[in-house]
Amino acid sequence: MGLIPSFFLFEDRGYDLKDFKKPYVTTIGKVLGEKEYFFVKATIPQEHLDEYVGIFGAEPELGEIGLIEYYWEPYSPLTIHRRNHLDVDLKNFIEVFEKEASKPQIFTITQRLPVDEIDLYIIKEKMKNPFKSLTSMGKIINRSQQLISYHFHKHVYPLWERNSIMIFQNYYRTPLSLHFLEFSDTKSARGFAKTLAYLPYTHIVLLSTSRPFLIYIGTILQERALDLMRIISQLRKKDYIRYYRFIGYVDPDYFKEYTISFRGVLRAGVWSLPATKSLDDVAEELSFPLV
Template identity: 25%
Template sequence: MNSMLKANEWKVLRAASESLTIGDIVRKTGLKYYTVSRIIRRLRQKIKIGFEPLYLKMGLLPIALITSKLQGEPPPFTRATRKLRGKKGEFVLLTAVPPQKYIEDFLTLIPGRIEYIVRGFRRLFWTPNAKLTLYVKEKGCLEPKIRELSNIIREQSYTINIDSRDLDLPIEIDEIDLIPIWFKQTYAFLSLREISRLTRKYLRRVISHQLLSYHFRKHVRKLWAGNYIGIYLDVRDYPFKVLLLEGRDAPRFAKALIELPYFYRAYIEEDRALVTGQPTEAVETALKDIIKDLDVDLPFGELIMDPSLSKKVPPYIQYFKNGEWILPIEKPITTK
């Protein structure tokens, strides 16, 4: 299924999801700094480790759109686009983090027909410490605690339960705060000293290590939701899928799914949610049985992602002027 994870690798990953620095991992695991650094370098070749911001606290609203075929470039603040196919035809999944106050303007810039939208007032991602994830040391693999799924669903509330860290939003930020966030979303443990060196290349000006350190301590720490750990299956055997959920139980079902291994992200709104993952046949069979007893519908049925992906971290600093987010307005050019 996927490459084996050694016991120390799993130990490091569990700590990495809740650590801002390599030093934090060392303290949490009790392993030597050299050992942790070597393990992280090795894991980076096959596993995504990225800084996850509290977008709402930044004044941004994560959204997931199901659209018709795009007839042009996606607008600013787009995170990724991916082709989908299902029983109802071919679509595009577009994820983005536009400014919350400009959400309606942003939607007018989509160069395609919007079929469905989920506003991620709660955006969750899988972590190695998820309740329904079991590491099997003898096999070096992850297995789902599928028998416990129904209990976890019952424990969830029907509401979206906005992260308490997002309740006082947004906090005051400036463009320097956005620089380490932008770089660390690609790799969470990129040092501020290295980021300072990279600013000359990418921003055409040098931001000192001292200035970045001050802003990181003052603001960026407050904007951290944790680190995303992406452990993927072979896409040839287990294609990426989208579960678009609708109904009273959609939020609680989505919150439970993200506790399972190989489910990656969830966008949750009242009465609807969108979850991405690579469910195995055994998990899909179990989900079909469980969903029968829930108020959940899949309006698009099964949606399979095309392996090709257009993905990027939005260049936040380009869209932030004088302490505020801006949205470059340009009507999309579409073909009929």
């Protein structure tokens, strides 16, 4: 598709959510900690990378362009399925991490696949409801089921990497938190990213493609927080982790997720940058139960 996952952190200078509602943004959050920040996750057209940061009218404290996304999967080696809840197996965290870090990295060459407005509409609808039928999509936009099916199987399905599963929880009682970690090498960073994704309360792990650095957003339960900090301490002493920073807690009242930008962003099959448009003009907000 030619969209590059990216992340930006802005120190709050009296901003509001609407200041970051720009095309191609998929997540906006406000973080409360030593300082107050807004963070933005966006999927930026490759041809607009150089000019995109300026769309916010502010200089980010951190900008990472080019990220690999990791999500929790229910059949992970560090997830314990109990009768009424899920728990984590942190006793084996370092063992699993070292195993993941030792695995050879497999590089794959992917071809950029072109998309059109119908493809983007299907992706948007599947992001909102992965079980929505192609027939119902066709009826909404007055297109035949055959045409929608063709676009889905020929264009959308090859782009569909995975479905992610999210555990609904009360983010006022157990808020999401934002963490940055830098590692001694790319193998350690990749191994730690994969291991974090085995924890059931991980929201997302973002691994930089340009340096051994990752961004973690997840819920660290109070009864597990000390154990996880001890793991980070041990890996720091072993020189796996060079830098760790806790940014703060995500305020649920200022946390929004959006579909792919799909409306009015293509011109003759090429991504445009409609800088004057709001995110609400080109995308739709995803329902995100906070309690």
